[in-house]
Amino acid sequence: MNHINKIEHLGIAVKDIDAANTLYEKLLGVAPYKQEVVASESVITSFFKVGENKIELLASTDEEGPIGKFIAKKGEGIHHIAFDVDDIVAELDRLEKEGFQILNKTPKKGADNKLVAFIHPKTTSGVLVELCQEAPK
Numbered sequence: 001m002n003h004i005n006k007i008e009h010l011g012i013a014v015k016d017i018d019a020a021n022t023l024y025e026k027l028l029g030v031a032p033y034k035q036e037v038v039a040s041e042s043v044i045t046s047f048f049k050v051g052e053n054k055i056e057l058l059a060s061t062d063e064e065g066p067i068g069k070f071i072a073k074k075g076e077g078i079h080h081i082a083f084d085v086d087d088i089v090a091e092l093d094r095l096e097k098e099g100f101q102i103l104n105k106t107p108k109k110g111a112d113n114k115l116v117a118f119i120h121p122k123t124t125s126g127v128l129v130e131l132c133q134e135a136p137k
């Protein structure tokens with residue numbers, strides 16, 4: 001069984017979701033296919049399909065949220081890389097045993113019908129990693 005199946009999406013932190021939607025629609029030549037608020041993360045997300053991959057734009061709904069804090073500290077830009085897994089609980093267990101710092105050991109509801117968990121960037125050479133498992137319909 002594969003551990004990591006593919007890149008699920010690339011998360012990009014933006015200040016203004018409408019302005020970023022317009023910019024990325026020009027850049028990619030395609031409109032976003034979904035916009036979704038994830039209140040637990042204080043974000044509004046917007047998804048673009050690019051071939052087999054996805055871009056997730058994220059704007060903060062609360063400056064104290066993770067995206068608000070990220071932009072305040074680092075400005076707009078690439079925020080995280082998300083990987084698709086078949087069994088997120090098993091993968092979190094494997095990665096914790098491998099020494100990665102899991103930020104939420106219990107997967108939480110993410111956007112685009114996913115269960116998600118995050119790994120601290122200080123244990124992944126500075127890249128915030130998200131694991132995603134397709135949530136049961």
Ligand SMILES: CC[C@H](C(=O)O)C(=O)SCCNC(=O)CCNC(=O)[C@H](O)C(C)(C)COP(=O)(O)OP(=O)(O)OC[C@H]1O[C@@H](n2cnc3c(N)ncnc32)[C@H](O)[C@@H]1OP(=O)(O)O
Pocket residue numbers: 011038041043045056058066067069070073078079080082103109110111112114116118120121122126127128130
């Ligand atoms: C779930 C909905 C959606 C989806 O796909 O379904 C999403 O993707 S939501 C995305 C937003 N949610 C999260 O990011 C949750 C996980 N993130 C966190 O728990 C925090 O943001 C955390 C722990 C990564 C950083 O926490 P905090 O900002 O409070 O701490 P610091 O600012 O002190 O940062 C500590 C250290 O990490 C560096 N850092 C922070 N964010 C990132 C990042 N995105 N990429 C790389 N590095 C990051 C920060 O610069 C600090 O490093 P230092 O060397 O001390 O400056």
Ligand SMILES: [Co+2]
Pocket residue numbers: 009011056080082130
């Ligand atoms: Co994400």
